[in-house]
Amino acid sequence: MQSGSRPRREKPTTGDICPSCGHKGTGRKEEEYEFPYGSGETEVMLKANVTCVACPNCGLKLIDQAQEEACHEAVCRHLGVMSPTQIRGLREMYRLKQREFAEVTSLGEATLSRWERGLTVQNRAYDNFLYLLGFEENMRRLRERTGILVMNSEKAPEEVTFRELVVTEEVLARQEEFQLRPCLTTEN
Structure with missing residues (x-):
């Protein structure tokens, strides 16, 4: 050889x-x-x-x-670009699946998969984008901009909303009066 x-x-x-x-x-x-x-x-x-x-x-x-x-x-x-191992490590740093990472970054899921498997090499512009995503502040800003706050397939705390209950004298009075009653069932 x-x-x-x-x-x-x-x-x-x-x-x-x-x-x-x-x-x-x-x-x-x-x-x-x-x-x-x-x-x-x-x-x-x-x-x-x-x-x-x-x-x-x-x-x-x-x-x-x-x-x-x-x-x-x-x-x-x-x-001078990130290797497949580094790209996979970046995604895993945020505990995201390929689909989730692609959704947040607007990268194609198939493209991301090819980079991680070493089938293709990203160009310099994409590599710079990936480099910047290595800083948590940039990922946070991107998530805010896109409105996608998915992390590890669970909703982020910012997405969870609760109905606010204002505690007034009337609410406290109704609470004191509340009682559980037996359920009436009818048999056929």
């Missing part, structure tokens, strides 16, 4: 047989994986620490989902 070429993403086997050449003796190997990001003049080489299944015979390297996520985190670091 040439330096910088991307390993095939397949589910690594737990056995010792290489799926490409059939060689016995493949094993897990920790390495600093270097991979290209971008194209043309903007292409850069990024690095991520991964554990891959490697064949010493043919050089095949396989990475799994966790290793792919490590590469995605490296891309986010390079771009």
